[in-house]
Amino acid sequence: LAKTTQPISMDSYEGQEVNITCSHNNIATNDYITWYQQFPSQGPRFIIQGYKTKVTNEVASLFIPADRKSSTLSLPRVSLSDTAVYYCLVGDKGSSYKLIFGSGTRLLVRP
Amino acid sequence: KAGVTQTPRYLIKTRGQQVTLSCSPISGHRSVSWYQQTPGQGLQFLFEYFSETQRNKGNFPGRFSGRQFSNSRSEMNVSTLELGDSALYLCASSEGGTGRDEQYFGPGTRLTVT
Secondary structure (H helix, E strand, O other): OOEEEOOOEEEEEOOOOEEEEEEEEOEOOOOOEEEEEEOOOOOOEEEEEEOOEEEEOOOOEEEEOOOOOEEEEEEOOOOHHHOEEEEEEEEEOOOOOOEEEOOOEEEEEEO | OOOOEEEOOEEEEOOOOOEEEEEEOOOOOOEEEEEEEEOOOEEEEEEEEEOOEEEEEOOOOOOEEEEEOOOOOEEEEEOOOOHHHOEEEEEEEEOOOOOOOOOEEOOOEEEEEO
């Protein structure tokens, strides 16, 4: 079964860049790695997704090394509204339809 | 497009009872997945339905079951409720139903078992 590890929490200040890493093994070799954001009392919301190397969209970047044993979500210039829990999501190596969420990283952005 | 809707939003049940939760996916989405979220265990995958067929199942006991209708709406049932079933139950829909598809989550149903 795929296994993931994320830091429990991180603190940052407005305007800083934040990097959150998820370590994962036994993940599906032909599947994407996805990151979600969750605010209290809401369902998770898609942030970014990638297969390998680097992907960038309007809100974040995702770095995935060649061995795909980890992925790093990069949030440039965070604001107070980025305070949330961030989850990585991977497919299990045995079955990519079986999705495994990381334990989540609680990011607190201070003024 | 309307988002994923879940009903009811809150539910209180007693141990031993059963409960049915409902999820309406985004129009055109054929896959619906269910997750349980608790403070202790985090987000755990329950099962996924695609075109009315259960495509995969997480590691939950048989008391947890689900189904999907021809209009892609899905229901989840939990029988013989236990205190440990208290959780936020989230459903997510996607177009093609694989891990590579962006999933759109509903707001969840918060179930409390007393």
